[in-house]
Amino acid sequence: MWWHLYPLGFTGAPVRPATHDDTVVHRLGRIEAWLDHVVELGLNGISLGPIFASQTHGYDTVDHFRIDPRLGDDADFDRLVAAAHQRGIKVQLDGVFNHVGRAHPAFQQVERLGPDAPTAALFRFDRAGWRAGAPVSADVFEGHDSLVALDHSAPETADLTVAVMNHWLDRGADAWRLDAAYAMPPSFWASVLPRVRERHPQAWFSGEVIHGDYPEIVRASTMDSVTQYELWQAIWHGITDRNLFELAHALKRHNDLITTFVPSTFAGNHDVTRLASAVGADFVPHAMAVLLTVAGVPSVYAGDEYAWTGVKEHRPGGDDAVRPEFPATPPPADDTVHLHRQLIAVRRRHPWLLRVHTDVVHLANQQIVLRSATGDGAVVTALNLADAPATLPAAGATQPAAGQGQLTGAEITLPARGWAVLTS
Incomplete structure (x- = not known):
């Protein structure tokens, strides 16, 4: 169960290129002050957003083998x-292998030398139309000119990805989130992940997939999991x-997925308006x-356990509000933190929730x-969204576990706007 954070924002590192250089600033250690908080929540993994050298927000990588100097260096990562690991916490890294920043040395070689560049095979660009000194007409990610797409049909791209993954798994990482996996052919991952598993058989790989045939993508790619955006959207819209x-x-769709794989589930992340602002x-x-009583590998977006707010806006800097700097140490636990601890404790006591079928026992617009x-037991979740109390079936549950x-x-x-989790 992951605690997901965006390190550049979390540590107060400058994001815009005009405000930083390659001077190493040892900010990564600020995350260590929060590790006991992660344990107290009951979580056992930290899922880090981009930490490799980049131009701005971390997803425009310029060196996959170097810690971003705004965050620190290898020694900071190792610590x-x-x-x-001393606290029993796994570490997941954010692997951005769909694209790189325009300042990546491999792409800069292409800009200088065109199709004759030693690194040209890594990129998709108009080879026939290029002339020396002219800008390279390269494919980009979803219209973002600063994000140059890699060529995932090229063996060189697969080799680079394998090398990067093994490098950081060798240094102690445990898992990878595969950024924008939906934009890459599953066959690419099928050519990469088995090679990584040869050296790191216990490593876990979860792909960012927004929509599509999840089970087929998992089967064809050999990924362990993909993000369950359908459930996230249904939780938000339902409320x-x-x-x-x-x-x-x-x-119902979620139940079907469990027969094939265990999805990565979430109610908030670094790319969307914060949960408390949304619902x-x-x-x-x-x-x-x-989230915590249905199947899946759940993650809590750091700060959501305090019901912190922030609205994503579609403009330059529009992610800042949902990726803020965190205090040097965790604030005192409030009611929302305590309810997270309660719910995570329920899940820890019932580990079979990882891969469980969920039945809808009662359903109305504002109650479920x-x-x-x-065979080992049951967990019942009752929700009331209405502004008046509601009496609902307990579905055989006999013990309150969380809520009211x-x-x-x-x-x-349940009281107005009430909820409860029960067990039997």
């Missing part, structure tokens, strides 16, 4: 990994639109109750009762 039928529909602080518990069960509500026989009465 962070050691401190995490904000007061239409829990959307959540029920998404859970309202009163409904953060409802969203997290669903979910039952996730195996009055359990009476076969029913649970």
Whole structure:
């Protein structure tokens, strides 16, 4: 179970290129001060956003083998990994292998030498139309001119990716998030991941996939998991639109996925408006109750456990509000932190929730009762979005585990905007 953070913002590193140079500033250590907080939440992994040398926001990489000087150096990375492992915390890195920044030395060679550059095979560009001294007409990622796409049909790109992954797994990383995996052919990953697993058989790989045939993508790519954006969207829309039928529909699809793989689940991340701003602080518990009682490998976006707010805007700097600098040490635990601890504790006590079928026992626009069960027991999640109390079936549950509500026989009465997790 991951605690996901965006290191450049978290540590207060400057993001815009005009405000930094290659001077090494040892900021990565600021994350260490939060590791005990991760353990106290009950989580056992940190999923780091980009930490390799880049031009601006981390996704325009210029050196995959170097820690971004705004964050520190290899020694800082080694200390962070050691401190995490001492606490039983795994470390996941963000692998940006779909594209690089225009300042990447490999692309700069292409700009100087064109098709004759030793690194030309790494990129997709108009070879026939290039003339010395002219800009290179290269493919870019989703219209972002600063992000030059790699050629994933080239063996050289696969070799680079394998080398980068093995380098950081050798240094102690445990897992990789594969950024923009949806933009790359599954066959590329099928040519890369088995080679990495030969050296690191315990490594875990989760791809960022927004939509599509998840099971087929996992099968064809050999990835262990992909991001479950359908469930994320259904949690948000179900709550904000007061239409829990959307959540029920998404859970049917979610159940089908579990027969093939265990998806990477989340209610917030570094690319979207913060959870408390999206659904309202009163409904953060409802969203997290669903996330932590259905199947998947869940992650908590750092700061969501405090119900911090922030709205993503589609403009330069529009991610800043959802990727803020964090305090040097964790603030005192508040009610939202305590509810996260409660819900994560439920999941730790019932590890079979990793791969469990969830039934919808009761459904209305503003109320839902979910039952996730195996032969080892059941976890029941009841939500009430309405501004009035609601009495719902307890689905055989006999013990309150988190939340609020009055359990009476076969029913649970929730207060207005209430929720509860029960066990049997």
